[in-house]
Amino acid sequence: MADVNNKQTEKKLDDVTRVRVLSPGMMVAKRFFRNKLAIVGLVIIACMFLFSFVGGMLIPYSQSQVFYTTTEMRKDYAGATLIDQFQFQLGEGVTLPKDIYSKMILADMQGDSVINSKDGTKLGAEKVGDKMYVLYALTEIKGTPQLLKAYKDLAEGENVISAEDGIFFFEGKADAPIPTFFEGERIATASQMSFTPYSADVSLSLDFCQMALRCFADGMNSFWAEEGEFTMEAEEDSALIQKDGEDFCFLSNMNFNAIGSNVYLTPEYKLTALEAIEEGRTSFEFPDAEGNLTEYEIENKNGQYTIKRFEETKVIATYEAPSGKHLVGTDANGMDLLARLMYGGRISLSIGFVVVFIEVFIGMIMGGVAGYFGKWVDNLIMRIVDVIYCIPSIPLYMILGSIMDYYKASSTVRIYVLCIVMGVLGWAGIARIVRGQILSLREQEFMIAAEATGISTYRRIFKHLIPNVVPQLIVFASMGLGEVILAEATLSFLGLGIKYPAASWGSIINAVNDSFVMTNYLFVWIPAGLFILLTVLAFNFIGDGLRDAFDPKMKR
Amino acid sequence: MKKFILKRLLISVVLLFFVSLIIYAIMRCMPMSYVETQAMALATRPGAKSYEEWVKQLNAQYGLDVGVIQGYFIWASKAVRMQFGDSWYWNQPVLTKFQNVIWYSFFLGLVTFIIEIIIAIPAGISAARKQYSLTDYSVTVIALLGISLPSFFFATILKYVFSVKLGWFDLYGIVGRMHESMTPMQQLGDIIWHMVLPVVTISVVSIGGLMRYTRTNMLEVLNSDYIRTARAKGVSERKVVNHHAFRNTLIPIVTLLGGSLPGLFSGAMITETLFQIPGIGYTSDVSIMQGDIPFVMFYMVFLAVLTLLGNLIADILYAVVDPRVRVS
Secondary structure, X not given: OHHHHHXXXXXXXXXXXXXXXXXXXXXXXXXXXXXXXHHHHHHHHHHHHHHHHHHHHHOOOOOOOEOEEEEEEEEEEEEEEEOOOXXXXXXXXXXXXXXXXXXXXXXXXXXXXXXXOOOOXXXXXXXXXXXXXXXXXXEEOOOOHHHHHHHHHHHOOOOEEEEOOEEEEEEOOOOOOOOEEEEEEEEEEEEOOEEEEOOOOOOOOHHHHHHHHHHHHHOOOEEEEXXXXXXXXXXXXXXXXXXXXXXXXXXXXXXXXEOOOOOOOOHXXXXXXXXXXXXXXXXXXXXXXXXXXEEEEEEEEOOEEEEEEEEEEEEEOOOOOOOOOOOOOEOOOOEEHHHHHHHHHHHHHHHHHHHHHHHHHHHHHHHHHHHHHOHHHHHHHHHHHHHHHHOOHHHHHHHHHHHHHHOOOOHHHHHHHHHHHHHHHHHHHHHHHHHHHHHHHHOOHHHHXXXXXXXXXXXXXXXXXHHHHHHHHHHHHHHHHHHHHHHHHHHHHOOOOOOOOOOOHHHHHHHHHOHHHHHHOHHHHHHHHHHHHHHHHHHHHHHXXXXXXXXXXHOO | OHHHHHHHHHHHHHHHHHHHHHHHHHHHHOOOHHXXXXXXXXXXXXXXXXXXXXXHHHHHHOOOOOOHHHHHHHHHHHHOOOOOOEOOOOOOXXXXXXXXXXXXHHHHHHHHHHHHHHHHHHHHHHHHHOOOOHHHHXXXXXXXXXXXXXXXXXXXXXXXXXXXXXXXXOOOOOOOOOHHHOOHHHHHHHHHHHHHHHHHHHHHHHXXXXXXXXXXXXXXXXXOHHHHHHHHHOOOHHHHHHHHHHHHHHHHHHHHHHHHOHHHHOOOHHHHHHHOOOOHHHHHHHHHHHOOHHHHHHHHXXXXXXXXXXXXXXXXXXXXXXXXXXXX
16 A cells, blocks of 8 residues: 555656646537536437438438328219110111100100101101100101091001001091091100110110010010010019020110229129119129129119229328338328428428528627727627617518418428528627627737737637637537527428428428317327427537536536 | 616617618518408409509508608608508507507416516526536426427427317317306406416426526526635525525526516417417417518517617616616
8 A cells, every 4th residue: 555655646746647638628528528418419419310311311212202002982883873764766867856855755644646846847656665665757648538537447546557568647636537647667766764785886776676665565575676586584674685595685774874984884784783773772792804792882862873882092191100111100291201200300400500500600700890890890780780689580480481482482492591581680699799709808918919929800800719709609509509490490380481392390290280180190290399309409408518518617 | 877778779769760671671572462362352343443453552552552661761650650550451450459469468478477487586596506416407407498399399289188188278269168158257267267378388488598597697696706705704505595696696687587578568479379369479470471561560660679678678777786887
């Protein structure tokens, strides 16, 4: 023990191994790193930078990439309407009068067999079944009254006579003395039924239509038409017509139409749907093109049937909850929130640094000039500072924001304008600090010495005075960074700062203006708010630590 | 002293002239959406003049057809006679609207101010008394948290917890749904109840500054020579802190508080807008969005006057409170 003590006392007081001389900068650094809060702040800022700049590079998504998702949506597939108007199947080259729809209804109600249309043409309607007619073009048969009378007697009170050599129509009352008499030529059928051929390239002949209608009305099993022999399987309101054992045509009192543009409804499909409708079911199944059974739903609305089915539909993935694919979820535009947080962080942090740089640059020059030259220069600059202090900043930013809205400034232009305006309005505080510091430094001995050695004014200001102001500047800048980020976030929150598609933390929280988002999608606004809080807090911790480190007087 | 005040007053008037000129110039850049909308509405009336004619007439009516400088002097000559014109959006004189809404803001500001003083000053002093203790660290962290907390974020969290989850408060507004059917006392209570969340928001966000200011000044005082002398004389620690140190700390604090008195009228734009408290801040926010130039112009100049007034009060108070300044 004694030996050790002796050895220590032998060392000189300024022995290098005994006293570690630290430069002033090192002293500051040492004091700074002993401050736990400052270290926490440094770590947070480092993490934020890594998150925003490195994370932004690593994340596979971009800030404005929109994501889509597929959901099962019930979509209208087909519509079926009960036919309540006459449908006409025309022969080749036939046109019917324009008012035939109303005249046909009239004739059906009154039981007329000759239809007088407005343009003077006369049509004969032969009733083959309930609301089923065959229409004929009429040519008047001229003849002596005796002949006509004879015809009439032959008719035995009927208005329509089917004979071997054609079909004949009487007009007027049966007991009229001289009836008008016509010979008919078949031109169309009128019925409240629809014909659907099984293959799309078959066109149905008029003869087929009229024979089919007759057969259906009479409840027969087969009929002959131009095309050959057909068999009919009739149900109450529909019938399936086969030729040579193959399905040929489908007859029904429902009108089907596809709602999608590239949907072709096969007769089998219609038949199935019709059965379901007749049985009053609300859903049915039918195999699709690949043979998979698909479920269809039927909705009835005043005789209008809508057939719906679930379809895979591509929609924007809005407010998707956090998942493996989107770690923080997606926002209202279906963009990945994590990517937006990263890119938003870039903008928020960069704006902070750019604005503080502008503030310090202008503030240092103005404050330095004012403090060094004094007199009227000082007075003038300080009054400018006062004026800038008096301008209310938040309302001003809001006005500028609405001006930029009006001129539809792009999101990049907005960022630049915001930086410049915030910088130009923020330098006043720094100028005051610099001026105050320089005023007191100017009177100190080292400045008198500098003046005595004949150093130029420029060098005196920027080599001797300014470096002594730097500590205050650094403290102010680190705290100012936090303030700027907060101001930018507030503006973006109000929707006046950074705008879509660019992101900033403030503009991400903007979503809470919709209270539904606020209550239901916490993951949208909580992370961005926490990031702002943490970043600003970290800058304040660092600033606080720096102040303590630079100003050891405050330590006891 | 009189000369000093007079000089400061004169400088303030000059400053106000330039500030209002700048504000007016910026206001004139504002999109004239209000005039255009009005003209559009007027032009659609039966037998009305064309849209262009209406725009012209309205611009002339509102003094928007002359240059910025000329327009400013027209505005200023009226403003010094306290004629701020009619608000476009609110359809009443600017001053009437101002008188209707200012008291909400003042009440909000006053309550916050008192809460701030009650909490921040004792907290700052106790932090300074034991520097680097747990108290000091927690006060520093709380103060910095408050400073760093974005008011809109904090307000949203409060709304989420207390309005949405617990259902204690309404999300927006100054009065409840049943306000009309209440007795006057209940109505007052209703309004106060609706003020709770805004007051909490503003208090928490703004309390940090005063806390830190108190702590820094108290530390400075506690490190000064006369405190060391008092301790050396054997004065009890309680007396040192409460009498010698505290009174001296009061000098900068009173100056600061006095300077912020006019600020009680300035309204909290963000918080009022978030909670839709119909104070001056919320009214101005709506006015800015609607391009209501007379009202916004008035509000901006009003804020500038408040700032100048605050500086003036702080300067005077500084001289009044601290005898050393008066002597020099």
